[in-house]
Amino acid sequence: MQFKTLEFTGDCLRLIDQTKLPRVTQYLDCSTVSDVFQAIRALVVRGAPAIGVAAAYGMVIATRKEEFSSSSELLKALEKSGEYLKSCRPTAINLAWAVERMLGVVKGNLQSPPGEIITLLETEARAIEDEDKAMCRKIGEIGETLIEDNSSILTHCNAGALATAGIGTALAVIYVAHEKGKNIRVYADETRPLWQGARLTCWELQQEGIEVTLICDNMAASLFLAGKIDAVIVGADRVTANGDVANKIGTYNVAVLAEKHGVPFYVAIPRTTIDDDLHSGDDIPIEQRDPTEVSEPGGRPIAPENIKIYSPAFDVTPNSMITAIITDEKIWKGGRWGK
Numbered sequence: 001m002q003f004k005t006l007e008f009t010g011d012c013l014r015l016i017d018q019t020k021l022p023r024v025t026q027y028l029d030c031s032t033v034s035d036v037f038q039a040i041r042a043l044v045v046r047g048a049p050a051i052g053v054a055a056a057y058g059m060v061i062a063t064r065k066e067e068f069s070s071s072s073e074l075l076k077a078l079e080k081s082g083e084y085l086k087s088c089r090p091t092a093i094n095l096a097w098a099v100e101r102m103l104g105v106v107k108g109n110l111q112s113p114p115g116e117i118i119t120l121l122e123t124e125a126r127a128i129e130d131e132d133k134a135m136c137r138k139i140g141e142i143g144e145t146l147i148e149d150n151s152s153i154l155t156h157c158n159a160g161a162l163a164t165a166g167i168g169t170a171l172a173v174i175y176v177a178h179e180k181g182k183n184i185r186v187y188a189d190e191t192r193p194l195w196q197g198a199r200l201t202c203w204e205l206q207q208e209g210i211e212v213t214l215i216c217d218n219m220a221a222s223l224f225l226a227g228k229i230d231a232v233i234v235g236a237d238r239v240t241a242n243g244d245v246a247n248k249i250g251t252y253n254v255a256v257l258a259e260k261h262g263v264p265f266y267v268a269i270p271r272t273t274i275d276d277d278l279h280s281g282d283d284i285p286i287e288q289r290d291p292t293e294v295s296e297p298g299g300r301p302i303a304p305e306n307i308k309i310y311s312p313a314f315d316v317t318p319n320s321m322i323t324a325i326i327t328d329e330k331i332w333k334g335g336r337w338g339k
């Protein structure tokens, strides 16, 4: 990749500021837990796997500015930081998963002095980042077998390198297919209201030399009708035990179009996005966003004052509409979904 989504320097978490892309490439350094919280909340870093990795480093950062006289004091402080970080975005399971994994390191080593546990925490966060990179690559390698040469693929939101520590999930499939010499064209939904498709997917695919065409969300149907889409690939924020998929608002629209036109609808995820504790998508908490993101895009008002606004950040696509879920281990095609 030509850019780094996130990098831990030992004291701070350096993030490419995704609110400034595509025209400005700027980095933001987070050196407190509150900085990490704000960065996740404001979508400086976004995408389920990336916010999981960011939260893991947030837990390391939480140990940096305090002295701990005992390991139980350290655990108490980190439980508090963990709850705080988990509260910043509710839908992507990767965030809570990463926090719990970091807390597990403390709980499993309570007999050790705080300094040693802190060293272990940094090692664990780096392992979470490295595992994410490896899972992205595997998703790409497994998923590209589903992609025909000379395909046009529609994607929604950004499930690329900017959403992970590695080469992405949905876009990993495209990157690996491209590496293998397949001729792939991508259509990127702009992804209202925050334009992750226009701003981020188009930017990163352009950087990597993949042919990409931007469309407004409401143009997708006409492309399906014209027979111009061969497959859809999206990422996910949470997949429940029955295979229902929460992803960026508008994903379900695309699934309806794919089903109507007989086009395969693929979801690409690392294992860390599966939530076996929830039975179905009905149980997934859906983040509601600030209404002004809809009424004042880019700060410019486009609706009357005091208009009622509905702005969920995610929707749920039922398992019955999904052709396959591509994970870093295998391709799930119906039947029993999950790990």
Ligand code: MRU
Pocket (backbone or CB within 6 Å): 043, 046, 047, 048, 049, 092, 156, 157, 158, 159, 160, 163, 164, 168, 169, 170, 196, 234, 235, 236, 237, 247, 248, 249, 313
């Ligand atoms: O609100 P965002 O930009 O964090 O939403 C991101 C998505 O919906 C992605 O498709 C999902 O997290 C998968 S990223 C590999």
